[in-house]
Amino acid sequence: MERFAIVGFGCAGCHALKAIRGAGCAAAVDVYSDTGLPPYNPMLTTYYVKGTLPYEGMFPFGTMETLLGELDFTWYDQCAVSQIDAAARTVRLSDGRERAYDKILLSSGARAFVPPVGDLPQSRIFAMRNVEDAVRLKEALASGGIRRMLVVGASMVGIKLVELLLAQGVEVVFSDLAEHIFPTAAFEETSRRIEGRLRERGVELRFGVKTTHAAQRDGRAEVCFSDGAAVTVDAVAMCIGTRAAVGYVSPEEILIDRGIVVDEHMRTSAVGIFAAGDCCQGRDLSTGGTRIIGLWASAVLQGETAGKNMAGLDASYPGNILHNITHFMGMDFVSFGDKSLPGERRVFQDRDGRYIEATVADGRVNCVNLLDLYKNSGAVKDHMLRGLYPHDAPPDPQERAVLLKSGLPRELIDLLGGRGQ
Ligand SMILES: Cc1cc2nc3c(=O)[nH]c(=O)nc-3n(C[C@H](O)[C@H](O)[C@H](O)COP(=O)(O)OP(=O)(O)OC[C@H]3O[C@@H](n4cnc5c(N)ncnc54)[C@H](O)[C@@H]3O)c2cc1C
Incomplete structure (x- = not known):
C-alpha cells in the first residue's frame, strides 16, 4: 500500500487529506x-481574543x-x-525518529x-498567528495588566488587533515603518481616509518611523522611535509579517524562493513532493509568475x-491575485490586484464616504481599492479575474448586470472585465 505524508495540519493540509479520501484513495496517510x-x-484568533467567538470556534474542521x-x-x-530527505523519501521528526513516504x-x-x-x-511582546498567541494575549488582557499597547505593523492583522484592543478599552499606539496604513495594498489617498477615521476613534498613529530601542522603565515599557519620539506602553504587538515555515526543507533538494516554488499541479521541483498553502509560492495571475x-x-x-494529484487524479490550481x-471598526477596505504594477491612477467614485481608486493599464485594471463598498466585492474580484484571464473565464453578462445594479461605474466595470478603452 502506498504511504503518504502531510507536514503541517492546517487549512491546506486538512483540505488535501479530504481530497485524497474524496478521490477514493486508500493510501496510508501519516499527518x-x-x-x-x-x-x-x-484568521479567527482575533475574534476569540475579542470575545465574540468561543475557543472551539477557532477549529472549523471539528475535533x-x-x-x-x-x-x-x-x-x-x-x-x-x-x-526531509527527498532522495531517500524519508522525514526526520523532532524526536529523532525517521519515517518513509x-x-x-x-x-x-x-x-x-x-x-x-x-x-x-518576551513577556511584554505579543504576536497573532496561532491559537497559542491568541490564548496568551487573551489571558494578558483579562489580567488587566495591559492598559496601553503599541501595535507595530499597519497590516491587516495589525488593524484587527487595534480593533479588538479598542473594544476592550485599551489605548492603542499604531506604528509602521511605512508612511501609511496597508502599505502593500492601499493607495495613498485610501490610506489617508482610513487613517483619518482611526484618529477620530482615538488611535495614536506613528507611521514612517522605526522603533529604535525599547526598555523597561518603572514597570512599563518605553519604546523610542527614529524621529526621536517615545511612548510608554504596557506591551507591544508585532504584526510586521510572516515567513514561510520551511526551515526543514533543503534548498539544495527543493526549489525555494520566498516560499516553496510549485507548478499548477502543486508539485515542487522534487519528484513526489507537493506543497500547498502559506508555505508555498503558487501561480500569481497578476504577473504570470x-x-x-x-x-x-x-x-x-x-x-x-x-x-x-497525490491520489492520482489530474487537477490544476487556477492561480489567484493578491486580495x-x-x-x-465599522468600515470595509477591499483591495484586488498588485499595487506595484504600473498604470494610470484613476478615482472612479468619491461620495458618502465611499471611495474607489484603481490603476488602469492596457484597457484593464491592475489594482483596485474599494473603501466602504464591501457588497459584491466577490463579483468585483471575479470580474477582474475574467478580465485578466478571458480564455480561462470568459466575461459573464449576469455578473456584469449585478455590478451595474450595485451602482459601480460602468466604465470601471468595463475595465475590470478587460473591455476598457
Ligand atoms: C490574524 C490573521 C488574520 C487573517 N485574516 C485573513 C483573512 O481575512 N482572509 C484570508 O483569506 N486569510 C487570512 N489570514 C491568512 C490565513 O489564515 C492563512 O492564509 C491560512 O490559514 C493558511 O493555511 P495553511 O494551512 O497554509 O497554514 P497554517 O494555518 O499556518 O497551518 C500550518 C500548520 O503547520 C504546522 N507546522 C509548521 N511547521 C511544521 C513542521 N515542521 N512540522 C509539523 N507541523 C508544522 C503549523 O504549526 C500549523 O499548524 C489571516 C491570518 C492571520 C494570522
Missing part, C-alpha cells in the same frame, strides 16, 4: 503536526476524534518534521516574524489540488 490541536483558522474517524489517518501530534505534502504554513524589541522581555498569496481561499484550493477584504 505530522507540531501542535496537539485540531486544524485551526488563524481530532471526528477527523480521525472520518479520514482514517495516523496523527503524529506535537511532532515537528525537522528534515512515497508522496508527501508540505503544508507547514507560515510563522509570525517577531524580532526582539530592544531590551524588552509565482508568489506567496497567504490567503485562506488559496490554501483551500491549493490543498485540494495537491490532494487530488484583501478587511472589515474593521
